[in-house]
Structure formats: C-alpha cells, structure tokens
Amino acid sequence: DGGITQSPKYLFRKEGQNVTLSCEQNLNHDAMYWYRQDPGQGLRLIYYSQIVNDFQKGDIAEGYSVSREKKESFPLTVTSAQKNPTAFYLCASSIPDRVYEQYFGPGTRLTVT
Amino acid sequence: GQQVMQIPQYQHVQEGEDFTTYCNSSTTLSNIQWYKQRPGGHPVFLIQLVKSGEVKKQKRLTFQFGEAKKNSSLHITATQTTDVGTYFCAGPFNSGYSTLTFGKGTMLLVSP
Numbered sequence: 324d325g326g327i328t329q330s331p332k333y334l335f336r337k338e339g340q341n342v343t344l345s346c347e348q349n350l351n352h353d354a355m356y357w358y359r360q361d362p363g364q365g366l367r368l369i370y371y372s373q374i375v376n377d378f379q380k381g382d383i384a385e386g387y388s389v390s391r392e393k394k395e396s397f398p399l400t401v402t403s404a405q406k407n408p409t410a411f412y413l414c415a416s417s418i419p420d421r422v423y424e425q426y427f428g429p430g431t432r433l434t435v436t
Numbered sequence: 437g438q439q440v441m442q443i444p445q446y447q448h449v450q451e452g453e454d455f456t457t458y459c460n461s462s463t464t465l466s467n468i469q470w471y472k473q474r475p476g477g478h479p480v481f482l483i484q485l486v487k488s489g490e491v492k493k494q495k496r497l498t499f500q501f502g503e504a505k506k507n508s509s510l511h512i513t514a515t516q517t518t519d520v521g522t523y524f525c526a527g528p529f530n531s532g533y534s535t536l537t538f539g540k541g542t543m544l545l546v547s548p
Contacts, residue, residue, distance in 0.1 A: 413479070423526070424484060425536065427479050428478060
C-alpha cells in the first residue's frame with residue numbers, strides 16, 4: 324500500500340533535548356510538508372520541500388530544522404530552542420500538479436516535560 | 437494574523453439534522469480546499485473548489501465557493517455519526533510557491 328508513515332506515534336522527551344521525527348512516503352510525491360497542530364487549532368506550516376535537497380521555512384520555523392536528502396524522507400528535528408514543543412506533528416506530501424491536495428501521515432504526538 | 441476564519445468553532449447536532457460550516461477569507465482566493473479530521477486521526481482531503489460560485493456535491497456533502505471567491509461553505513444533509521470530526525478549510529495565501537493556510541476548523545459532534 325502506498326502512503327505516508329510517521330514514527331513513533333507517541334514521543335516523550337525531557338526539556339532541553341533535541342528530538343527527530345520521522346516521515347517517510349512511498350507515493351513518489353515531490354513535495355513534502357511539516358505541520359504542527361495544537362488543541363483546538365488549525366494546522367500551521369513549519370517547513371516544506373518541493374524537491375530533494377531543497378526546503379523552505381513555513382510560518383513557524385523557529386526552533387525546528389529539516390533535511391531532504393531523499394525523495395522519500397523528510398525528517399523534522401525539534402530543537403531545544405523551540406519554546407513550546409509539545410504538540411501533534413503532521414507530515415504531508417503532494418504531487419506538483421496538485422499541491423493543495425495533500426496526503427497526511429498519521430502524525431506524531433510529542434510531549435516535552 | 438488569521439487570514440481565514442471558520443465559524444462555528446463547534447457544533448453539536450442530533451443525528452439526522454443538517455450542519456453547515458462557513459469559511460471566510462480576508463483576501464480573494466484562487467481556490468479553496470476542505471479537509472476532514474476524525475478524532476485522533478489525520479486530515480483527509482475532501483475537495484477543491486476553483487471557480488467563482490462553484491458548487492460541488494459528494495453524497496450528503498455540498499461545497500460552495502462564493503461569487504467573490506472570499507468565502508466558502510460545507511453543508512451536510514441529514515448528519516450521521518460517521519460525520520463526526522473537525523472540518524477545515526484551507527487556502528493558498530502565500531505568494532510564490534503555493535502552500536496552504538488552514539482555518540482553525542469546525543468540530544462537529546453528532547449524537548445518535
């Protein structure tokens with residue numbers, strides 16, 4: 324089955340630690356995205372990548388970093404500089420002709436204490 | 437600031453009642469998308485609207501794009517418990533590469 328996988332589903336970290344969230348897709352999509360969702364809120368764009376080895380900051384990139392070394396993978400690192408890292412993180416992908424039709428992974432719920 | 441507003445934030449209906457959520461943009465949009473997120477799940481793409489005044493239907497769901505392309509609505513006829521979830525509208529507000537800005541969503545609860 325084609326799709327997007329995110330792991331782990333739940334992640335717990337201590338404050339001050341960096342943590343990397345995994346996102347893998349086998350849909351052969353060029354574009355990939357990272358969103359953050361807080362309770363009662365919509366999705367906010369953190370980073371996005373149109374092609375391999377290229378990515379751009381979204382609306383709330385501070386305290387986050389990404390890489391896009393392979394088409395299939397777009398990991399997100401939540402650094403210790405992110406002031407409120409506890410959130411639900413969603414990865415998505417799309418094809419160039421339909422950038423607004425995004426396919427989402429199941430998400431990772433990160434809790435930092 | 438928030439560029440797309442959704443109302444209501446929350447609605448609780450009895451099964452069989454109709455439901456409508458509204459999405460209002462501060463700017464004219466080239467298109468608008470609707471997504472549904474079930475409780476504990478991830479957003480799933482429902483539909484894209486592109487043309488002024490466009491109306492699209494998916495079974496009991498009716499989507500409309502306003503004539504001025506600044507508002508949109510999603511209407512569900514005769515809700516079912518399977519309609520439970522949060523409905524988001526999303527539009528492209530950023531120039532350059534097209535990315536989506538999501539509204540805060542309308543959470544729908546349906547009681548049997």
